Amino acid sequence: MRRARPSSRRLLRLTAAALLVAASLGAALPAHARSLLDYVGQCVPFARAASGIQIYGDAWTWWDQADGKYDRGHRPKVGAVIVFTKTDRLRLGHVAVVSRVVEKRVLMLTHANWSRQNGERGHAEQDVTLYDVSPHNDWSVVKVWFRDSDGLGGSIYPVEGFIYGKGRSAAELTSRDPDYVGALIDAYVPDAGR
Incomplete structure (x- = not known):
């Protein structure tokens, strides 16, 4: 009889842990969002739901919070979260998820709360061009596709x-047929679409 109690307690703890994980993932997206791409809100809950990386707090704090919990680096990989530094323009920083690596200086990301859609911020955007403009190709500075322009x-x-x-x-991190050519044109041919 004594053996049954630890098993019951362990089962209860595992069930509680599973419910907490499910609740945290469900809480990341509003109930009315049918899919990840229906999301409207801040970049942090979106990145957490899209990547599975369980870090909380303002976007600019993610880099330090990840230390010792997740591997970090300077090479893009699909599913990785890119952390934008806190600046005057990005007061809370920004996080986005890599959806495709197109070539050594161009990738696509999926994120929320960047461009305006129908006049409002917060919407999710899939397979957005990101261009590494760093002098040493180390992804330390980038340009991002901006729907408004x-x-x-x-x-x-x-x-x-x-x-x-x-x-x-x-x-839903990436579409079936992302526009690789468009991403390369975006990066290497300024003002091509205008």
Whole structure:
């Protein structure tokens, strides 16, 4: 009889832990969001839900919080979270998830709360072009596609690096047929779409 109690307690703890994980993932996206791409809100809950990386707090704090919990580096990998540095323009920083690596200086990311859609911020965007403009190709400074200007924005953003998750990223992270050619044109042919 004594053996049954620890098993029951262990089962209860495992069930409680599973419910907490499910609740935290479900809480990351609003109930009305049918999919990851229906999300409207801040970049942090979106990146957490899309990547599986369980870090909380403002985007600029993610890099330091990941130390010792997740691998970090300066090479893009699908499913990794890129952490933008806190600046005057990005007062809380920004986080986004790598959806495709196109070539050594161009990748695509999926994120929320960057461009305006229908006049409001917060919407999710899939397979957005990100261009490494660092002098040493180390992803320390980047330009990001900005829907408002229909091209790479004129701003250059400093980046801390990439946080690599331990699990699987969301299935909707990338589209079936991303526009690789468009991403390369965005990066290497300024004002091509205008």
